Every structure is written in structure tokens, then in C-alpha cells.
Amino acid sequence: MSPVIPNSAQSKVALDPRLDPRIKKFCAGTELGHPMPDVSSRAELLAQELSPAGSAAMKRVTAFFNSMDSEAIAPSAGLSVRTETLTSTPDGNTIKIQFIRPDNGEVLPCIYYIHGGRMEMNSCFEGNYKTWGRMIAAKGVAVAMVEFRNSVHPSAVPETAPFPAGLNDCVSGLKWVHANAARLGIDPSRIVVAGESGGGNLTLAVAMKLKRDGGLDLIRGLYSLCPYIAGKWPQARFPSSIENGGIVLNFDDNRATMAYGIEAFNAGDPLAWPSFATPADVEGLPPTVISVNECDPLRDEGIAFYRLLMDSGVSARCRQVMGACHGIEIFPVICPDICDATASDMANFAIGAASPANVGSSASSPLPVASPTSVGFSAEHLDRMDAAMQAEIDAGHYAGISVMVARHGKLVKSGRYGYQTLEGREPLREDAIFRIASMTKPIIATAMMTLYEVGKWQLDDHVTKFIPEFGDLKVLKDGQLVPLDRPMTMRHLMSTSAGFAFGIPLGSTNTKLDEMYAAAGLWGGTNDDMIAKLATLPLEAQPGTEFRYGLQQEVQGAILRRITGEGLDEYLARRIFRPLGMKDTGFGVPEGQRDRIPPRYLLDKDLKLALAPDQSAFPTLFGTPPGVTPKMLLSIAGLYSTTQDYLRFAQMLANGGQLDGVRVLSPSSVKLMASNLLADGVPMHFERPFAGVGYGMNLGVVLGPAHADFNGGPVGVGTFYWGGVHGTWFWVDPVHDVVVVGMVQQQDAGNPMTGRSYPVADIRGISRSITYGALVDPAL
Numbered sequence: 096m097s098p099v100i101p102n103s104a105q106s107k108v109a110l111d112p113r114l115d116p117r118i119k120k121f122c123a124g125t126e127l128g129h130p131m132p133d134v135s136s137r138a139e140l141l142a143q144e145l146s147p148a149g150s151a152a153m154k155r156v157t158a159f160f161n162s163m164d165s166e167a168i169a170p171s172a173g174l175s176v177r178t179e180t181l182t183s184t185p186d187g188n189t190i191k192i193q194f195i196r197p198d199n200g201e202v203l204p205c206i207y208y209i210h211g212g213r214m215e216m217n218s219c220f221e222g223n224y225k226t227w228g229r230m231i232a233a234k235g236v237a238v239a240m241v242e243f244r245n246s247v248h249p250s251a252v253p254e255t256a257p258f259p260a261g262l263n264d265c266v267s268g269l270k271w272v273h274a275n276a277a278r279l280g281i282d283p284s285r286i287v288v289a290g291e292s293g294g295g296n297l298t299l300a301v302a303m304k305l306k307r308d309g310g311l312d313l314i315r316g317l318y319s320l321c322p323y324i325a326g327k328w329p330q331a332r333f334p335s336s337i338e339n340g341g342i343v344l345n346f347d348d349n350r351a352t353m354a355y356g357i358e359a360f361n362a363g364d365p366l367a368w369p370s371f372a373t374p375a376d377v378e379g380l381p382p383t384v385i386s387v388n389e390c391d392p393l394r395d396e397g398i399a400f401y402r403l404l405m406d407s408g409v410s411a412r413c414r415q416v417m418g419a420c421h422g423i424e425i426f427p428v429i430c431p432d433i434c435d436a437t438a439s440d441m442a443n444f445a446i447g448a449a450s451p452a453n454v455g456s457s458a459s460s461p462l463p464v465a466s467p468t469s470v471g472f473s474a475e476h477l478d479r480m481d482a483a484m485q486a487e488i489d490a491g492h493y494a495g496i497s498v499m500v501a502r503h504g505k506l507v508k509s510g511r512y513g514y515q516t517l518e519g520r521e522p523l524r525e526d527a528i529f530r531i532a533s534m535t536k537p538i539i540a541t542a543m544m545t546l547y548e549v550g551k552w553q554l555d556d557h558v559t560k561f562i563p564e565f566g567d568l569k570v571l572k573d574g575q576l577v578p579l580d581r582p583m584t585m586r587h588l589m590s591t592s593a594g595f596a597f598g599i600p601l602g603s604t605n606t607k608l609d610e611m612y613a614a615a616g617l618w619g620g621t622n623d624d625m626i627a628k629l630a631t632l633p634l635e636a637q638p639g640t641e642f643r644y645g646l647q648q649e650v651q652g653a654i655l656r657r658i659t660g661e662g663l664d665e666y667l668a669r670r671i672f673r674p675l676g677m678k679d680t681g682f683g684v685p686e687g688q689r690d691r692i693p694p695r696y697l698l699d700k701d702l703k704l705a706l707a708p709d710q711s712a713f714p715t716l717f718g719t720p721p722g723v724t725p726k727m728l729l730s731i732a733g734l735y736s737t738t739q740d741y742l743r744f745a746q747m748l749a750n751g752g753q754l755d756g757v758r759v760l761s762p763s764s765v766k767l768m769a770s771n772l773l774a775d776g777v778p779m780h781f782e783r784p785f786a787g788v789g790y791g792m793n794l795g796v797v798l799g800p801a802h803a804d805f806n807g808g809p810v811g812v813g814t815f816y817w818g819g820v821h822g823t824w825f826w827v828d829p830v831h832d833v834v835v836v837g838m839v840q841q842q843d844a845g846n847p848m849t850g851r852s853y854p855v856a857d858i859r860g861i862s863r864s865i866t867y868g869a870l871v872d873p874a875l
Contacts, residue, residue: 107341108420114342114390115418121429122343133349137257140353144247153248157221164222168427169229173198176229183267188244190252190264192272193219194279195228196237202669204285204445205237205276206318207269209301211292211422213323214261215354218242218250227425230434234442237281241268243297246354257356258367265297266304273313284758285674287316287445292393292422295322299369299400302380316756317383318441321421325396326352326360326368335394343420344392370396374407382410382756384444386437388419410755414440446673461676461739462746465505471875477508480865484858488513492855493822494696494704495523497738497838498862502831502870504746515693517704528684528691528735529838530712530721532819532845535734536648536793538671538744540589543651544764544792545670551658554586554772558593561654564630570594571608571633583638588647588654589792590772594634595645601781601849603643605635617646618715622663622727626653642773642780642790644849651793652730663728674757675747677740682712682733683724692721692735695821697842702854707842713820732819741825742836748815749827749834768792769815769829781849791815795848805850808860809867818848824859831873837862
């Protein structure tokens with residue numbers, strides 16, 4: 096940013112009713128420059144800019160930027176700040192990076208930030224950028240601010256050169272950051288390139304250069320603030336360049352274009368001036384945010400680039416800050432709230448809490464929305480879901496129901512029926528947070544697979560490699576303890592055939608063993624306490640010989656904690672929830688949000704709905720108030736989530752491990768998760784053996800839809816699914832590319848999935864019948 100406020104502009108600023116009063120106050124009486132005449136060459140420009148008068152003017156601008164540093168607004172406490180020096184290619188010059196991050200030892204996403212200044216001036220080491228970098232880093236990300244060659248006035252890098260020198264430096268710095276991710280403590284898969292003004296130009300140019308050179312895998316997304324990309328102003332195709340001309344910026348000359356390189360402008364090179372970009376230049380770019388300001392002369396060129404991205408199939412979002420002038424975000428001293436909101440949005444973009452390309456999404460629309468007919472459904476038939484679900488509410492069978500249906504990654508049905516509470520009779524909230532119980536399990540399997548992908552465990556590894564306490568496990572057979580006849584492997588553990596019981600019969604005939612588990616006090620302490628107690632209890636069967644719905648997932652969680660050294664909540668948030676934008680999923684709910692949790696009901700002896708006595712996340716946590724994070728984080732059933740969040744998780748699996756440009760797993764890993772891992776002749780088993788169904792990694796898998804007990808019908812072969820005891824359910828059908836998620840909060844409403852009885856209609860089955868009945872054009 097190079098602010099120029101001549102006297103005429105001061106009047107325009109003062110009289111513009113749109114401008115934030117704080118900006119008006121700051122600009123009043125401020126003389127930061129004056130209009131300059133055109134120049135005939137870069138040499139003429141340099142002679143003027145580097146003259147004593149030009150250098151003195153630049154010193155005043157630098158002093159102004161340095162005066163904008165504020166420890167009060169963005170304290171450095173808790174942050175680590177250091178400078179890295181490196182060599183750029185292809186010129187072999189030296190560049191620098193100001194690296195700022197929370198001093199917490201965590202592996203963090205990284206904002207690779209490129210400062211503004213028309214690519215000709217300013218420095219990331221100036222006071223305002225120091226404050227801006229600290230403000231961003233305080234949001235929980237690392238910030239790598241690159242110091243590159245300006246085209247006119249030196250920064251902390253003494254050399255100056257026109258295009259493409261600065262761009263080459265920015266690409267070199269990015270590659271260095273990616274290569275040194277481990278040393279810097281950053282996640283190389285979550286690097287977002289960002290910058291304002293000239294840095295916004297370079298942000299887009301870096302991505303297009305990486306696309307040309309085959310390096311787009313280095314970055315996860317782009318965040319371009321008030322991008323300075325047209326190369327010539329004013330232009331009639333960008334009305335804001337006329338309407339807002341003179342508000343902080345005045346570009347009615349050719350000096351900026353000449354400074355960066357008039358040859359590149361005349362050639363229409365999009366790497367110098369991204370407004371020249373075509374769809375071929377931007378197709379395949381990562382998710383992008385374009386942030387513009389209402390009173391900025393550059394506003395409309397940024398919006399035009401956003402539209403180019405959208406038309407070219409790039410996931411993109413455009414935000415506009417009302418009442419703001421060009422580049423105000425980098426001056427936290429003037430408008431700290433605007434800066435803080437932008438810093439949060441940028442950090443969340445990198446973290447994934449706002450989802451990089453959650454375009455057009457909201458609390459009620461976690462995926463892009465499409466009409467049912469556009470993806471092969473009969474809208475009229477799909478709407479029968481409404482009548483069927485409402486009938487169950489009206490009959491008093493359920494208190495509240497939420498259902499979402501997606502196909503080809505598009506949301507085609509979102510229905511809420513019934514009440515948030517029966518007592519208040521208020522409608523079920525669209526942002527209701529549910530106890531998802533055993534739908535926690537597929538999330539745990541996903542987390543385990545992130546470790547599998549980096550070689551931390553193999554299917555045939557012995558479980559004792561990770562839990563040596565299990566070295567003396569026995570099997571209770573016919574009332575006698577017998578040794579294991581084979582090692583317990585990770586394959587057994589991940590397929591729920593390791594032999595652990597639960598303490599609840601669930602179809603088992605070994606009542607003595609269930610009594611032993613129930614009497615062991617497994618739930619009274621910590622997760623480590625549970626593992627220690629499990630080491631003293633026998634198994635129900637030899638590993639791999641029977642499917643037993645037991646505590647295998649608690650052992651999975653223990654292994655995850657031991658491999659990563661992180662808490663279960665921390666790892667899930669870092670690797671799954673934040674990257675996927677699952678902002679309402681976790682082992683607890685913030686105190687101020689707990690009214691979003693519907694009560695859990697049950698059907699009494701007269702089949703009337705009544706409050707369940709246990710309102711915790713899972714019955715074994717009896718007495719834990721709803722939303723309060725317990726000291727024992729259950730891998731089997733401890734999470735809370737929303738229909739929207741879980742749909743994003745399920746859609747990620749349906750997409751082969753990625754969503755909105757964020758990859759959590761590889762397609763082969765998802766395929767392995769959803770493959771039947773049970774040994775030949777070992778069926779899934781609850782009250783009785785299931786036909787037509789296998790079991791993958793914490794997922795049921797439909798092997799033969801026509802014969803699949805309780806979970807088949809019209810679904811495709813390979814459909815994978817699970818549910819929760821409180822009535823939550825989901826399935827992913829890879830044949831028809833259908834994803835369905837449903838939520839209720841009712842004791843034992845999940846029984847039908849496991850073949851156990853429930854006295855009223857199975858709404859999961861209803862949703863399945865209606866969904867496939869409505870799929871009239873599956874080839875579409």
C-alpha cells in the first residue's frame with residue numbers, strides 16, 4: 096500500500112458518507128503525498144524516486160508505517176518471532192522471512208504472507224506489518240512474512256529489480272518454507288499464501304506460476320486482500336477505480352506500471368498483472384478468498400477476479416468490508432476490529448474452521464446446494480421425506496428429527512422436523528448439536544488412518560507393540576482362562592474382532608464375562624485407567640475369530656494418543672475437525688452454546704415420550720451434564736456434532752478422502768477403511784449373525800444389498816454406514832454417490848441398525864426407502 100492523500104482527496108474522504116468515521120478522522124489533515132506526472136521510462140522514474148527529494152519522501156512513509164506498531168493491540172507475549180535468511184532462485188540473491196508463531200510447540204497451519212506496496216516499496220519488518228503479523232499468529236497459526244526484492248525502494252533486502260524478480264523471490268521463499276516445515280513446526284499440507292494490495296497481486300501470481308511450473312501441491316489456498324492487479328487505472332470496466340479514485344489511493348498516472356515493468360503490462364502477462372488472466376490461467380487453482388473493501392478504488396478488479404475464478408470452476412469466496420478504504424487491514428491501530436475480523440477469517444481459512452471453499456455454505460448448507468432434479472432425484476418424491484418424518488413427530492414417536500441428503504457432493508434435501516424441546520415446543524434448531532454416540536467410531540478410524548498413511552502402524556502389527564500391558568491377555572472359554580492361540584493384530588482391533596467385550600450383552604452368550612467387565616469399574620477414571628484395567632480382563636474369543644461389539648475403539652484411542660503424544664481431542668481437532676470446517680464437533684460444547692443440545696428422550700412403558708434420566712453424551716458417562724467435557728474422552732461414543740458437520744465428514748469419505756480442496760486421507764485409505772476386514776466365515780454379529788454385511792474400520796459394509804440384514808435394500812454394493820444408540824445414522828453409497836445423515840436424540844432409537852427391537856418405526860429405514868425411491872435417474 097502506498098497511500099496518497101492530496102488536499103482534494105481529503106475533501107473526498109471527509110464528504111464520503113460510506114467511510115468508517117475512524118478512517119476519516121485519521122486522514123483529516125494527513126499529507127502523505129501528492130499526484131505525480133507520468134514518466135516516459137523506468138529510468139526516469141528511478142531518477143525521480145531515488146533523488147534526495149524522493150528518498151526523503153520514502154523515509155516519511157517508512158516512519159509512518161513504523162509508528163503503527165502496537166504491543167497493546169497485538170502483544171508479542173506467547174509468540175515466537177525470528178528472522179530467517181535464505182537464497183532465492185534463479186538469481187542467487189538473499190531474501191528474508193519474518194517468522195511469527197505461537198510459542199506452543201504445536202504443528203500449525205501457516206500463512207505465507209506477502210506485504211503490499213505496489214511491488215515497489217515497503218517492508219514486512221515495518222511496524223504496522225509486525226503488528227499485523229502478530230495479530231494473525233495469535234489466532235493459532237504460523238505466519239511467514241517474506242521480504243522480497245521491491246522494484247524501486249529497497250526493503251530489508253537491499254537489491255531492487257522489476258518483474259519478475261519479486262515474484263521469483265516469493266516463490267523461492269514459499270518453497271523454502273515448505274521444505275523446512277518440520278523445523279518451523281508447521282503442517283506442509285496447510286500452507287495458505289496471502290497478501291494485501293501488491294501482496295495480493297503476488298499471492299495470485301505465485302499460484303499461477305506454480306500452476307505453470309507444476310508446484311500447486313505446495314499450497315492449500317489463497318487469500319488475496321484488496322488485490323492490486325489491473326496495472327492501469329482508472330478503467331471503465333472497473334467502476335470503483337473512478338468512483339473511489341482519490342480515497343487514500345490515487346493512481347491516475349503510469350508510474351506504478353512503469354515501476355514494475357511496462358513490458359509485462361504491454362504483453363498482457365497475468366503473472367505481472369493478474370487481471371489479464373484467462374480461465375486457462377486459473378483453472379485448478381486451490382480454494383481462494385478475495386477480500387475487497389467498499390471504498391477502495393481497486394474493489395471491482397478484485398471482484399472481477401473472483402468471478403473469473405468462479406466461472407473457471409475454482410472454489411472461491413468473496414468478502415467485502417463495508418466502510419473500509421484500501422489496505423486498512425494492515426493498520427490495526429486505526430481500525431482494530433476490522434483488522435481482527437480479517438485476521439480471524441484468514442487464520443480460520445488456513446486452519447479449516449471456515450472451510451477454504453465452503454462457498455455458498457452456511458449453518459444450514461454445509462455443501463453447495465443443488466436442485467434434486469439436477470442430480471437425478473424426483474423432487475416430488477424426495478419431498479415425501481417431509482410427510483413421513485412429520486408423521487412420526489405427530490404420532491409422538493420422536494421429539495425431533497434432522498435429515499440431510501446429498502448426491503454428487505451437492506445438498507439436495509435438508510429437513511428438520513419436530514422440536515428442540517417437547518416442553519417448550521420450539522422448533523428443532525437448524526444448528527442443533529447432537530450426542531452422536533457410536534458415530535464417533537468412524538471418526539476415530541479416520542484419525543487412525545492418518546497415522547497409517549505415514550507408516551506409524553500396519554494391519555499385521557501386534558497390538559502389544561503399542562500396548563505392551565496386553566502381553567498376558569487370556570480368553571475366557573467355558574468358564575476357564577486359556578492363553579491366546581495367536582497374536583492380537585491391528586487388523587483384529589480395527590475390525591472389532593480383537594475379542595474385547597463391553598459389559599453389555601449385545602447378543603453375547605458369555606454373561607459371566609459381561610459381568611466381569613461391568614464390575615471392573617472401567618468408566619470411573621481416565622482413559623489410561625481403562626487400558627490398565629482391560630489388561631487384567633479376559634477376552635471373549637480368540638483374536639480374529641468373532642465380531643464382538645466391545646471396547647476395541649478405546650484401545651484404538653489409546654494407541655493414537657501414544658503414537659502422537661497428543662490428547663484425543665487435540666488430534667481430532669487438528670487433523671479432521673478444523674481442516675473440514677467441523678466447527679461444532681468435539682467432546683464438549685462451549686458453555687454458552689449448550690442450549691443447542693436437544694434433551695434426550697425415551698419411550699416409556701406406555702410408548703409416550705419422556706425425558707431420559709441420563710442426559711450425558713453416552714450412558715457410561717452418567718451424571719456428566721450435557722455438553723460438559725468429561726475427563727474420559729470416549730473413542731467409542733464421546734463426540735457431539737451437528738448434522739451439517741457430520742455431512743461434511745461423510746462427504747469427505749465419499750469424495751475419497753478430500754473436501755473443498757482439503758485432503759484428509761488418500762482414496763486408497765478410504766477404500767481400505769470401507770472394505771470388509773473380518774476373516775472369512777466371521778460375520779458381523781449383534782443379537783444374531785448378520786447376512787450380507789461385513790465390517791471395515793469402525794464401519795459396517797454392505798456386501799450383498801438384497802440380503803443385507805437391516806442395512807441393505809436398494810443401496811449399492813460397498814455402501815458403508817454406522818449409527819449411534821441415540822438414533823443418529825449415516826451412510827455413504829459409492830455406487831450411486833449418495834450421502835445421507837440423520838440425527839435424533841432418543842434412547843435406544845439406534846437399535847434397528849443392529850437388529851434389536853424398537854417399538855416404533857425405524858426412521859433410518861424410512862429415509863433410505865424414500866431416498867432411493869426418489870432416485871429416478873441414477874445415471875445423471
